[in-house]
Amino acid sequence: MGKVLGIFSAPGGVGKTTLAANLAWLFRESDYRVLLIDLDPSISLSWLVVKEQFHLIDYESKGRTITEIIRKIFDEEKEVDYKDYLISRGYPSPQDLELDLLMPDLKLTEVIDNLWINRPKRELIIDKVIRDLGLRDEYDLVIIDTIPFFDRKYTVMLIYAADRLLVPLRPTIIDVYRTQTILRSLPKASALSSDEIYSNIGLVFNMVRTTKQKESIPKYKDLMMTKLGNQLRFFDSSIGYYVSFSRIGTEEEVKGDRNTVKEKLRGLFEELREWI
Numbered sequence: 257m258g259k260v261l262g263i264f265s266a267p268g269g270v271g272k273t274t275l276a277a278n279l280a281w282l283f284r285e286s287d288y289r290v291l292l293i294d295l296d297p298s299i300s301l302s303w304l305v306v307k308e309q310f311h312l313i314d315y316e317s318k319g320r321t322i323t324e325i326i327r328k329i330f331d332e333e334k335e336v337d338y339k340d341y342l343i344s345r346g347y348p349s350p351q352d353l354e355l356d357l358l359m360p361d362l363k364l365t366e367v368i369d370n371l372w373i374n375r376p377k378r379e380l381i382i383d384k385v386i387r388d389l390g391l392r393d394e395y396d397l398v399i400i401d402t403i404p405f406f407d408r409k410y411t412v413m414l415i416y417a418a419d420r421l422l423v424p425l426r427p428t429i430i431d432v433y434r435t436q437t438i439l440r441s442l443p444k445a446s447a448l449s450s451d452e453i454y455s456n457i458g459l460v461f462n463m464v465r466t467t468k469q470k471e472s473i474p475k476y477k478d479l480m481m482t483k484l485g486n487q488l489r490f491f492d493s494s495i496g497y498y499v500s501f502s503r504i505g506t507e508e509e510v511k512g513d514r515n516t517v518k519e520k521l522r523g524l525f526e527e528l529r530e531w532i
């Protein structure tokens with residue numbers, strides 16, 4: 257039975273999308289069957305994986321999207337074969353092993369907003385999609401990327417859908433403060449107990465740039481555990497600052513440095529493999 261790993265965060269820009277793609281790559285190279293689900297209407301993850309913009313527009317206009325899957329399941333109550341919607345691309349470059357992807361479109365927000373108003377058990381929307389499509393039978397690992405918590409619907413749906421939740425944050429006071437505040441609000445927002453939620457969360461410090469930042473991590477961990485209890489899990493490995501693959505940007509960013517990316521993520525990847 258495959259596992260679902262959800263990625264969410266309190267502040268934006270902490271590296272969720274980059275982690276989703278690069279972790280998928282590492283798991284794929286270790287022979288896991290991996291599916292990426294992009295639940296951010298800004299299609300950052302899909303763009304990173306697909307790269308050609310006109311292909312993204314084409315898929316979107318043809319309704320080859322997770323939005324359409326959700327609409328079919330809930331509005332039309334139809335059976336859906338996810339393979340009709342799947343996009344597969346070599347990542348990080350077209351010559352690499354293919355990653356499977358379900359991409360969103362601009363209507364995702366509207367479709368989710370409507371279901372959120374009208375549906376009982378709305379927190380189970382994504383969970384139902386994963387079950388109805390049989391994704392845990394087809395994949396060893398499903399990685400879901402979302403938008404930050406400012407629209408809490410996505411985080412709540414993710415908590416119900418995922419077996420494990422990866423929460424990146426930067427080693428800064430503001431990220432620690434905001435992440436802590438959001439984690440405290442999750443039991444009320446999701447109607448689950450803090451035990452149920454926190455026992456599935458793993459926090460990882462990302463973009464650790466300076467020695468001073470690295471040294472401040474134990475202090476931040478203590479601070480958060482004092483506020484939230486020590487069932488909170490922090491990965492031992494943090495992620496340094498590095499140039500990853502990017503959809504736009506400098507040539508250096510587009511190419512990335514495969515060895516650097518692997519080296520920076522190796523620790524987290526090994527810990528995740530054990531934990532998942």
Ligand SMILES: Nc1ncnc2c1ncn2[C@@H]1O[C@H](COP(=O)(O)OP(=O)(O)OP(=O)(O)O)[C@@H](O)[C@H]1O
Binds near residue numbers: 268270271464497501
């Ligand atoms: N460890 C890292 N070191 C340096 N830069 C990084 C690192 N991880 C991600 N980045 C860069 O930071 C930027 C934001 O990353 P990303 O888009 O993955 O964040 P996000 O959490 O998905 O953002 P959003 O909340 O907008 O969805 C990107 O330019 C990405 O290349």
Ligand SMILES: [Mg+2]
Binds near residue numbers: 274296
């Ligand atoms: Mg993102």
